[in-house]
Amino acid sequence: MEALTAETLGGTWGTVLLPVRDDESIDRARLEAELDVLVAMGLDGLYAHGTAGEFHTLGEDEYDRVNALLAERCERHGLPYQIGAGHMSAQICLSRAARAREFRPGAIQVTLPDWLPLSRDAVVRFLARVAAEADPVPLVLYNPPHAKTQVPAALYPVIRREVPAVVGIKVAGGDARWYAEMRRHTTGLAVFVAGHDLATGRRHGAAGSYSNIAALSPAGAMAWQRMMLARPDAALDVERRIHAFFAEHVRPLQHDGYANAALDKFLAHLGGWADIGTRVRWPYDSVDAALAVRLRPVVRAHLPELFPGA
Template identity: 55%
Template sequence: MTPLTADQVRGVWGTLLLPIEDDDSIAWGRLVDQVDTLVASGVDGVYAHGTAGEFHAIDEDEFDRVNEVLATRCEAAGLPFQLGGSHPATPVMLGRIRRAAAVEPGAIQVILPDWVPLNDDEVVRFVAGAAAAAGPVPLVLYNPPHAKTPVSPALLARVAAEVPQLIGVKMAGGDDAWYTAMAELAVDLSVFVPGHLLATGFARGAHGSYSNVAALSPSGAVDWQRLMTTDPGEAADVERRIGELFRRHIAPLQASGLSNPALDKFLATVGGWADVGLRLRWPASSAPAEAVQPARADAHRLLPELFPA
């Protein structure tokens, strides 16, 4: 696939979630079916090995097989795809980046080394090294709120200037001051923010989302993003109602100690668009099955726009 440029990384991207069997193996047939559903949903692209994809809980053979599944299906459909090259151990991460690059995705997502915080020079040095490992494939920096090293707009601008292969970022967003700084400093990057806050982010200059709303309803997330351009007021109201759904059903699960991968699989099960299942890889806890139906009822009541007939 042709490497993506920053202005091509836009819109709603769906994440690949790992269907896990009772014996902790990956259900490969269900994974293929999930990719096919995502490809047909209208999303702007699909990616693998983000937090929701449990990149930290798979071995290297499984990593390579997921890459093959996603690349084969997306290339056949002509749909852009990205691969995460992340791993808690930096040498393993560089190996993943090299092997992901050999599959020729549109971009590779990377995290910063995460055991100890990095200083600014170390951040630049790492991204430059990741870019060298990726060769001609561009990078997207994934800097979630729980990262040991938060990247400010000013540092991001320095990294982008010194490593032109960086084309985008995946971040939690921020307040008005953050969006203003990003618009002034990160002018050449694609900026993606959380799916459930995309209407707010889009209005402030964000370009899209690696979307947890697409985990709930891929086609509905696409329709909502289009609404942001045709009726921003209505799109903002949808965001408000997504927030209500999350307050009712996601926040309590999060407060109970469930991880983001568990919450994303819960959303997918509530949405019912693919046979993902609730189970996470050992030793992680999964969302309770009895929570699904009440959340599903509220999702359809609060957000009919996300569930077209």
């Protein structure tokens, strides 16, 4: 597909979640069915191998098979897609980027190496070498709050100047002061924020989200995005209710030690739009699927805008 730029990278992107069997293998039939649903939902694009895609648990053969399946489905339907090449090891990340490049996705997402923190110079060196390996496919840097190396806003102009292949960043978002600082330092970069904060983010100039709300309800995430344009105040009210629902039903799970991948699979099972299940790979804990089933009528009553046609 055509390479994405800072100007064309935006909107609500859905993640590929891995249906995992009891023996830890990926259920290909259920994965194919999930992709068939996702490509029909009108999302701005799909991506594989983010945190929710459990990239940190994949063998390299599994990584390649998921890439091939994603590329085939998206190319067939003319849907933009990105491939994550992140890994705790810089060397494995480099290898993944080289193999992902062969599919010519719109962009390749990367994380910074995650055993020891990097200096600012090392961040730039790392991105420059990955960019050379991925060329001509551009890069998106994923720098979540739990990353060992937190990229300060003031480093982004250096990254953009020294590694022009970096066209976007995925970060958590923040308050009005945070957005003001990011606007000063991220010229030439598409800034993506958390899905549940997208209405606020767009008001402050965010380009889009790799969206946990799309994990909950792909069609609903797009309906909400349209609302942000047509009725921004109503969209902010939906965001307020999303936060209230998360505070009551999702944050306690996070406090109990469930990892983000488990929470995103819980959201997908709560939304009930595909047969993915809540199982995550060993050694992480999986949320009880029965809890999601019990909460389905609650989330639909609390957030009907996210379940159009329900």
